[in-house]
Amino acid sequence: MRARFPLLGLASAAGLLALTGCVPNAGAPGSSHAALTVDSSATACTVSADEAPAGNVRFTVANSGDQVTEFYLLADDGLRIVGEAENIGPGLSRDLVVQLPAGSYFTACKPGMTGDGIGKAEFTVTTSEGAAGASVDLAARIETANTNYAAYVRDQVAQLVTGTAAFAAAYTTGDADAARALYAPTRAHWERVETIAESFGDLDPKLDLREADLEEGQDWTGWHAIEKDLWPADAEAGFTAYSPDERQRLAGLLVADTATLNDKVQDLHFTLAQQTNGAIGLLDEVSTGKVTGEEEFWSHTDLSDFQANVDGASVLYAGVRDILVEKDATLAERLDREFAALQELLDAQRAGDGFRLYTELSPAEIRALADQVNALSEPLNQLTATLVL
Amino acid sequence: MTRTDPGAAPEPTAPGADPVARPEPRGLSRRGLLGLAGAGVAGLGLGVGGDRAVQAAVAVASPAAAYPFYGAHQAGIVTPAQDRLHFAAFDLAPDATRADLISLLRDWTAAAASLTAGAAIGQFGAASGSYDAPPEDTGEAQGLPASGLTITFGFGPTLFETAAGADRFGLASRRPPLLVDLPHFPGDLLEEGRNGGDLCIQACADDPQVAVHAIRNLSRIAFGRASLRWSQLGFGRTASTSISQATPRNLFGFKDGTANIKAEEPAVVDEQVWVPAADGPAWLAGGSYLVARRIRMTIEAWDRTILREQEAVFGRTKGEGAPLSGGTEFTEPDFSLAGRGDAPLIDAAAHVRLAHPQQNGGARMLRRGYNFVDGNDALGRLDAGLFFISFQRSPEQFSRVQLSLARHDALNEYTRHVGSALFAVPPGARRGSHIGAALFA
DSSP states (O other), X not given: OOOOOOTXXXXXXXXXXXXXXXXXXXXXXXXXXEEEEEEEOSSOEEESOSEEESEEEEEEEEEOSSXXXXXXXXXXXXXXXXXXXXXXXXXXXXXXXXXXXXXXXXEEEXXXXXXXXXXXXXXXXXXXXXXXXXXXXXXXXXXXXXXXXXXXXXXXXXXXXXXXXXXHHHHHTTOHXXXXXXXXXXXXXXXXTHHHHHTSTTHHHHHHOOGGGOOTTOOOOSHHHHHHHHOGGGSOTTOOOOOHXXXXXHHHHHHHHHHHHHHHTXXXXXXXXXXXXXXXXXXXXXXXXXXXXXXXXXXXXXXXXXXXXXXXXXXXXXXXXXXXXXXXXXXXXXXXXXXXXXXXXXXXXXEXXXXXXXXXXXXXXXHHHHHHHHHHHHHHTTHHXXXXX | OTTTOGGGOOOOOOTTOOGGGSSOSOSOOHHHHHHHHOSHHHHHHHHHHHXXXXXXXXXXXXXXXXXXXXXXXXXXXXXXXXXXXXXXXXXXXXXXXXXXXXXXXXXXXXXXHHHHTTOOSTTTTTSOSOTTSOOSSOOTTTXXXXXXXXXEXXXXXXXXXXXXXXXXXXXXXXXXXXXXXXXXXXXXXXXXXXXXXXXXXXXXXXSHHHHHHXXXXXXXXXXXXXXXXXXXXXXXXXXXXXXXXXXXXXXXXXXXXXXXXXXXXXXXXXXXXXXXTTTSOGGGTTOXXXXXXXXXXXXXXXXXXXXXXXXXXXXXXXSSOOBTTSSOTTSOOOTTOBOGGGOBSSOTTOHHHHTSGGGGTTOOOEEOOEEEEEEEOTTSOEEEEEEEEEEESSHHXXXXXXXXXXXXXXXXXXXXXXXXXXXXXXXXXXXXXXXXXXXXX
């Protein structure tokens, strides 16, 4: 796979998204909402109104000061964060859209992003017809989902470690048939948690770089370098099989880099946004690499990766599904349906323990898979905005 | 090329002036030219004269603008970027000789001078001449103004020496040392039939029909001597080359080219765009290097990306185009300004950071790219993207920035480079001579 570094990966999203008990929602496009403005200056935090009807509320926060600022919407205890817009550069403005039940809140700004903030003021959300009901404290369930997902990642990487060892042994002892048989099933563990693995920017290119992604003079290591040696049929004229020493070297690096990955995932903790964006990222992997047959350029085992990406997204979705059902049952129902439809298409391509080769698929079959990936991706990409602040 | 000479940069439209409302934007239409002069060569001279007289009164963005073909530099580089593009790469015929090549350049020069003046090709144009011969001009631009058409020619590496080392035209010794195929960049997925070429023509105009008319007729003139290798239509400019132009948007919906080199910065243009005599070879002095890259965008994946990520990828706001470090569109980005957790507001992998001259040893390019949508692929995705064109004094300026982008740019997740070409762009032709004449001297 091509090295991809989602900017909202593990590092930069950490701490961005507080888990709170409110019921935030970006709302459906075009739905009505109360629109307020906030002027965050060096000395004041001026909100255009001190109350709004319950429902979707949009704060357009303009930073008129000369420092980076943040805007907070706090619960009635003045401490718990209900919504926030952070990292607003001088002169910029940014929207915070939240779905608010009736109640008492506070607004505050934090120019310079240090200290207790300034301009803390009471803000009242009045009852209105058709607005969301009382908030449900979901923090505990969200925390459970996060913990469960961390365990899933550790388990997949542990299986990857075991599988990689067996694959490397078969490859270096010259048992090419066994290595070919182990290739796709072992890589499935990688593909299921691919967005996590990719977030370690230095490891991903070592383990999963495709030949096209090399720069001149760069050492090609990892799964796809070995893949080409195991399936040389499509290689360029003049390609020669690797020497035993080269095979030892590549297999050794594969095992060592996988062990490093295993170390790195031991202490991971995920926010809800990282999970939902991870599910989106996995489907993007499918639509840009697998459904096009570019990922497994030599072995053509793309559908196995495809299934593994979908597995990973499915696990992420399942972890938050009951939370989603409470917030937006219609979206949950649609996602259930689209996941099932995609799985049905994949199941139709099963052969033996795995899948038909990408090169055996007809253009119509590929097209149907691509269309269904789009059908699933579109609602899936509403997940973050629906579940997370 | 008086109009777009950096020293004589075009005047922006006066505030409040409506270019469309200007009286008599062009003195002579194609039809009028033919009727009046009745002869291509004479009409050409007349047309240019008429255009020049009109130019001073024509706004930059006016569809009636006409740029002279002859000049110190070729037009279509610092010329304010027009709205439409038709770019074409050609290969010389297998049996073409040096004399064929020179005659082709001579014919192309005459035709280009005519076309850019808004005149038709040949002596009789599109709708007259022998009743028993096809018209000299293909005719679809009849009645259309010059539309700011510029025609810019370039010479590819294979013109000087084929991949197999053949020196077909006795030019190998004149080859600029820098005119070699661009290196493979990480992530390049170049497709057959979208790369290289012996010659190129960039036709830009504010009317697509005028740009296509130019390439169509120039291809026709070349038949037997050279043939089309690949070509690309672009429908929306993605860069401004003059401060009189608003920054346009690429298909990601972001302003692109805010920090582009502008015609109004003559010192920068001299330093970064034109090949000085000291760089050599002598025949290229006053010319430039043109890099063309067909960059496919996976816009379906992009459109599903949350706004937070979109802005983080570019390092700019989507609306105003201000850097995330604050200010407005033209505020210089502050790459060190940190936000929460001491993370920089402009991410380490943000496009604006990696493409910035600060990160690339001061290297800049004059970008002149266009949006394209060529139907859709077999998977039902729009075959859309950016046809990137840049002009620079040395291809190394492009390579340095592209290497930095190809390695780290967060945008790579949504783009792939599928076509690539490099051309040496000779200086402008003098009246009475032809494009690239110094190369054969």
